[in-house]
Amino acid sequence: MEHEHLEIRWHGRGGQGAITAAKIVAKATFESGYPGVAMVPTFGTERRGAPVFTSLKVSKTKIYDLSPISRPDIIVVLDHLLLEETDILHGLKPGGILVINTPKPLEAYNFDGTRLAVADVTAVSCRAGLPEGMVNAGIIGSFARATDFLDFALLIRNIEEEFQGRRASENAQAARLCYENTTVMGY
Amino acid sequence: MHIIESGNVAAALGVKLSRAQVIAAYPITPQTPLTEKLSEIVEAGELDAQYIPVESEHSALAVCIAASSAGARAFTATSANGLLYMHEQIHWAAGARLPIVMCVVNRGVGAPWTVWNDHQDSISQRDTGWIQIYVNDHQQIIDTVIKSFRLAEEVMIPIMVCYDGYLLSHTYMPFDVPEQDRVDAFLPPYKAPYALDPENPANLNTVTLPDIRFDAQGRLAHGYMEIRYLLQEDMRKALDAASSIERQFFEMFGRGGDAFFELYCCEDADYIAVSMGSLSYHLRDVADLLRASGIRVGVMSVHLYRPFPASMIAQALVHARRIIVFEKALSYGYEGALCSDIKSALFHHGHNQARPEVLGHVLGLGGREIRTEDLHEALKHSCTTPVAHPDEIGWIGLKI
Known part of the structure; x- marks a missing residue:
C-alpha cells in the first residue's frame, strides 16, 4: 500500500531491539522507493528494561522535522506490559494501527477507533529457534501482516542482512511465523 | 551507494574515505559510536591508520597535534565537556597551523550535567582560530568531513565539523557513500609544507618575543603578533578557498554547491x-x-x-x-x-x-x-x- 507520508512509533524496553526493528523497516522502506526516511530514537537515561521509543517517519519527500512523532499512523509495541506503564497510545490517529506483542487474544483489548493486531511474538520467536526475549525480528512479521505497507520478501531480506552471522535464518523464520500467527481486527 | 545509517557512522565513513592516518579519541556521549566505529574500521584493516586510545580529550588532541606536526593526516572527535577539556590544545592546534579535522557532536555543557543536544559547546570555542562548519543532515556530515580535510590542508587551519548530538548522531537516514577512487581524486594525500623530521631538527612554536627578531640563521622572523595576524588573514582567505573547494566537490559529486x-x-x-x-x-x-x-x-x-x-x-x-x-x-x-x-x-x-x-x-x-x-x-x-x-x-x- 502506497503512502505519501507515514509515521510509525515503536515502543519497547531498553535492550529489546526496538531500534534495530525500526532500522530494518527503515531500510526496506527506502528500498521500496521512499526517499524520505528518518528513524529518530528518543534517548532518555535508559537502562535495560526501561521503556524506550523511536520514531520512524517515511515520506515521498525529504524529512526535515526530526522531532519525536506526536501523531502516529501506526504504533508498534514490543511488550504488552508497557501498555500499563506509559501512555503508549498517545496521539494515535483515528483509524490508526496498533501492533502488540502479547499472549492475550484480540478480545482482551478494547481500543476504540484503532485497527488492532496481536501476536504472541515472544512465544512464536522461541518456536523459530530464538532465545526467549528476542522479539525484534518477529514483531516485523506482525507489523507486515497488520499494515500491508511493504513487500514481505523485502523485509525478510533486510532481516537476514541485519542479523547476518547472528541467527539470521532463525530471525527470518520468526518473522515468517509471526506473520502467519498475527490476528488483525477490523475497524 | 546509498545506505541507511546513523550520523556517527556517516562521519566515520567520511574519515575512512579521507584516509586519515592517525586517529586519537576519548569516548563521550553522543560521540561514542563514531569512535567505536573508527576503531572497528582500523582493527579490521579497512583503514591503514594508527588508532591511539587515550585517557582524556586533552591527550586526544595532543596526539593529533603531534601526528599532524609530523606530517600525518589526523582526526579526532568529541562533545561538550570533552571539547572544553581540550580547550588549551584547541588554541594550540590553530596557532601551530595544523590541519586537523575534528567532529564536534554537539551537546549541552554542564553544570548541570546533560547529555542532550545544544550548540553551547562548539559556539564557546568560536574564538580559538579554528574553522567551524555546521551541517544539517547525514549527507552533509560525510561530505563535509571529506571537504574539510581538503580545506584544512589547503589553508593550514584546523576545522571543527559540528553536527547535532542525538538528532543527527543517533538518527538513521539515507545518504550516499562516495566511491573511494573518486574521493582519492578529490582529496590527494597530505603533503605537509613543513614537518618534524629527525634528519632536519627544528624548534616549533617556541617562546616568541613580542617584537620581530633575527633567527639563528640570521633571517628576520615574525613576532607573536605577526603570526597571529597571518592566522586572521588566512582565515579570511579561507572563505575563497572554501568556495572553490565546494565548487569542485559539486562538479565531481553533484552535491552541495554553497560553502557558506x-x-x-x-x-x-x-x-x-x-x-x-x-x-x-x-x-x-x-x-x-x-x-x-x-x-x-x-x-x-x-x-x-x-x-x-x-x-x-x-x-x-x-x-x-x-x-x-x-x-x-x-x-x-x-x-x-x-x-x-x-x-x-x-x-x-x-x-x-x-x-x-x-x-x-x-x-x-x-x-x-x-x-x-x-x-x-x-x-x-x-x-x-x-x-x-x-x-x-x-x-x-x-x-x-
Missing part, C-alpha cells in the same frame, strides 16, 4: 529565519506552513560560521523586513552569538540602506524538545507583531 549557507524560499521573503544545524531544516517545514497562510518566509542555514562570510550573509538577508535568528546557544548576559554576528554583518552592509530588524530566539537547550507547533507560533508571532523590545531574547519551549 543554504537558502530556502528566500528570494521573495519578507521574513527570513536564520539557524544552524538540523534545526535550520526543521524550520523549512515551518516556512512552508507560514507561506500557506500567506506570510512570505524564507530560511537560511548557516554552514560556515568561522570564518564568518559576513558580506555574503548580509547580501542574502538585507532585502527582508525582519530576520529571526534561532539558536541553541547563548552568550550569557547578552544574546546568542549568531544573532550578534548577523546584526554586525547587516550593520556593515550598505550604510544608507534600510536594514531589516533582527530578533533572536533561544531554544532547545540541553535537548529541550523543539516542537513544530512551538516553532510555528514563535515564527508567526515574530513575523506579524510589532517589535517592542528588539534586544529581548525570545525563549521558545520554556516552562517557567
Whole structure:
C-alpha cells in the first residue's frame, strides 16, 4: 500500500531491539522507493528494561522535522506490559494501527477507533529457534501482516542482512511465523 | 551507494574515505559510536591508520597535534565537556597551523550535567582560530568531513565539523557513500609544507618575543603578533578557498554547491529565519506552513560560521523586513552569538540602506524538545507583531 507520508512509533524496553526493528523497516522502506526516511530514537537515561521509543517517519519527500512523532499512523509495541506503564497510545490517529506483542487474544483489548493486531511474538520467536526475549525480528512479521505497507520478501531480506552471522535464518523464520500467527481486527 | 545509517557512522565513513592516518579519541556521549566505529574500521584493516586510545580529550588532541606536526593526516572527535577539556590544545592546534579535522557532536555543557543536544559547546570555542562548519543532515556530515580535510590542508587551519548530538548522531537516514577512487581524486594525500623530521631538527612554536627578531640563521622572523595576524588573514582567505573547494566537490559529486549557507524560499521573503544545524531544516517545514497562510518566509542555514562570510550573509538577508535568528546557544548576559554576528554583518552592509530588524530566539537547550507547533507560533508571532523590545531574547519551549 502506497503512502505519501507515514509515521510509525515503536515502543519497547531498553535492550529489546526496538531500534534495530525500526532500522530494518527503515531500510526496506527506502528500498521500496521512499526517499524520505528518518528513524529518530528518543534517548532518555535508559537502562535495560526501561521503556524506550523511536520514531520512524517515511515520506515521498525529504524529512526535515526530526522531532519525536506526536501523531502516529501506526504504533508498534514490543511488550504488552508497557501498555500499563506509559501512555503508549498517545496521539494515535483515528483509524490508526496498533501492533502488540502479547499472549492475550484480540478480545482482551478494547481500543476504540484503532485497527488492532496481536501476536504472541515472544512465544512464536522461541518456536523459530530464538532465545526467549528476542522479539525484534518477529514483531516485523506482525507489523507486515497488520499494515500491508511493504513487500514481505523485502523485509525478510533486510532481516537476514541485519542479523547476518547472528541467527539470521532463525530471525527470518520468526518473522515468517509471526506473520502467519498475527490476528488483525477490523475497524 | 546509498545506505541507511546513523550520523556517527556517516562521519566515520567520511574519515575512512579521507584516509586519515592517525586517529586519537576519548569516548563521550553522543560521540561514542563514531569512535567505536573508527576503531572497528582500523582493527579490521579497512583503514591503514594508527588508532591511539587515550585517557582524556586533552591527550586526544595532543596526539593529533603531534601526528599532524609530523606530517600525518589526523582526526579526532568529541562533545561538550570533552571539547572544553581540550580547550588549551584547541588554541594550540590553530596557532601551530595544523590541519586537523575534528567532529564536534554537539551537546549541552554542564553544570548541570546533560547529555542532550545544544550548540553551547562548539559556539564557546568560536574564538580559538579554528574553522567551524555546521551541517544539517547525514549527507552533509560525510561530505563535509571529506571537504574539510581538503580545506584544512589547503589553508593550514584546523576545522571543527559540528553536527547535532542525538538528532543527527543517533538518527538513521539515507545518504550516499562516495566511491573511494573518486574521493582519492578529490582529496590527494597530505603533503605537509613543513614537518618534524629527525634528519632536519627544528624548534616549533617556541617562546616568541613580542617584537620581530633575527633567527639563528640570521633571517628576520615574525613576532607573536605577526603570526597571529597571518592566522586572521588566512582565515579570511579561507572563505575563497572554501568556495572553490565546494565548487569542485559539486562538479565531481553533484552535491552541495554553497560553502557558506543554504537558502530556502528566500528570494521573495519578507521574513527570513536564520539557524544552524538540523534545526535550520526543521524550520523549512515551518516556512512552508507560514507561506500557506500567506506570510512570505524564507530560511537560511548557516554552514560556515568561522570564518564568518559576513558580506555574503548580509547580501542574502538585507532585502527582508525582519530576520529571526534561532539558536541553541547563548552568550550569557547578552544574546546568542549568531544573532550578534548577523546584526554586525547587516550593520556593515550598505550604510544608507534600510536594514531589516533582527530578533533572536533561544531554544532547545540541553535537548529541550523543539516542537513544530512551538516553532510555528514563535515564527508567526515574530513575523506579524510589532517589535517592542528588539534586544529581548525570545525563549521558545520554556516552562517557567
